[in-house]
Amino acid sequence: MFFLTLLAFAVLCAVLMITFKVYFREEEVKIMCSDTKFNKFILENCPSLKIYDRIPIWGLNGHLQTCYASAIRKGPTHLWKRECLENSDGEDFWIDWLNSKPRTNAIICVIPGIAGHSGNDYIKNFAHFCQLEGYQVVCWNWPGCGDHVLSHARMTTLGDAKHLKVMFDHVFKKYPDVPIYAVGFSLGANMLLKYLGQEGKNAIVKAAVSISAGYCGERGLNLIRKRTFYSKVLAGKWKVVIKKHEHLWKNHPAIDYSKIQKASSLEQIDLLLSTKILNYNTIEEYYAAHGSLEWLEHIKIPTLLLNALDDPIAHSQLVEAAKGKIGLNPNIILATTKKGGHMGWVQGGFFRPELKMWMDSVSLDFIRAAQKLQMTERGSETGLKCRGSLNKYSENNPFMKERDGFVAGTTMLERD
Known part of the structure; x- marks a missing residue:
């Protein structure tokens, strides 16, 4: 009985692997x-x-x-x-x-x-x-x-x-x-x-x-708002860059650096930093332009x-x-x-x-x-x-x- 169960399991695995190879491992472009x-x-x-x-x-x-x-x-x-x-x-x-x-x-x-x-x-x-x-x-x-x-x-x-x-x-x-x-x-x-x-x-x-x-750009902004995990990852990359250049932002008249430090999404960074230093009225305008x-x-x-x-x-x-x-x-x-x-x-x-x-x-x-x-x-x-x-x-x-x-x-x- 054990031998038959093992054999059936092996056959099932083989079928699944063949099916995967034939139907899923490749696709037409x-x-x-x-x-x-x-x-x-x-x-x-x-x-x-x-x-x-x-x-x-x-x-x-x-x-x-x-x-x-x-x-x-x-x-x-x-x-x-x-x-x-x-x-x-x-x-x-x-x-x-x-x-x-x-x-x-x-x-x-x-x-x-x-x-x-x-x-x-x-x-x-x-x-x-x-x-x-x-x-x-x-x-x-x-x-x-x-x-x-x-x-x-x-x-x-x-x-x-x-x-x-x-x-x-x-x-x-x-x-x-x-x-x-x-x-x-x-x-x-x-x-x-x-x-x-x-x-x-x-x-x-x-x-x-x-x-x-x-x-x-505009549709991309809407999707970023929904995909919070990736937005946080991208924000993390930019926060490293922003921290390295904090001497440029701390005394900048248009920027609140303390708020940027607390930003947790790419949208927040763009709203607090990018739109300010590049003179865009809204974040939607910023994304559309790029x-x-x-x-x-x-x-x-x-x-x-x-x-x-x-x-x-x-x-x-x-x-x-x-x-x-x-x-x-x-x-x-x-x-x-x-x-x-x-x-x-x-x-x-x-x-x-x-x-x-x-x-x-x-x-x-x-x-x-x-x-x-x-x-x-x-x-x-x-x-x-x-x-x-x-x-x-x-x-x-x-x-x-x-x-x-x-x-x-x-x-x-x-x-x-």
Whole structure:
């Protein structure tokens, strides 16, 4: 009797595992885009964009994927070379260049999510995979975050797209013959989309990827009000930054610093700090001004938008709200999955995840395919000339000269 019970249990487990593997461990990616030559080429040459597979059993839950991606997954330590840039208002911020091999064929500019910088694990992981593919990486750092210290009593929790323009212009000026691509994460993706829409045909970036963007600022505010756990987590990140710069806020005439110290949600911080120092009348006005929704139809370069419908932060309602604008723009491909969480899309075994995530693979596949088509459209003569300029870039780029495996010149070791 015991043997039969054990056998029945084993058969049941086997059936459940097979069922999970067949019906839940993979799903087809839903694509929304115009029927253009470029989009057809991308879909044909991005194998990872067709299916999100090898999902661990716990990956069926968007909250677990989100927590793993943001708090558990670790990345390698890199050497970076730091540059300090200034916007038109005299506010400084940092960009970090990743040491790379001489076979670098393009530059990928990375824009982290809220309060992010080059020391974040998801950024270190993505930079690692870019490097393996032969790309140079430059990472924009949120002002006041990481080791950076604000020089002015001005800070935005939703990011400033003007900083991205300064960074892209700077990178292009240094290396005008090298194609520039961009990948943005979460609020960094929102900033990137806003920049691309504002610049239109003048955007320096050749193609871009947006990961887990929320698009609509006003609707995002309403959802943040309902999702108190994530609002508290995001508020905690900013309170660390605010505490580090308390000398800027304590005597500020428009700010009640004692109330900010007691703030327990992102909405409260924005109401007490962001709207005051940035001169917005209401918090609704502040969020509306920083959304990317109204800029989507003005994007003129190939852009891939990745969203998971179980994302607890960039909710599926925000994706639905953006579909009308996306449908008007033939330059945009929207790829959605039922599972994935916020900046998650974990892949691996039945339980154990791999270091590389689906979003990493898709982003690099898209950039590779876009670069291939753009090179082809220039013609073989132009393509040869471009390759020559890339080799020249590799020889002259100070970030590319190796010395015992480390980048020559001034370097910085990011701390975990």
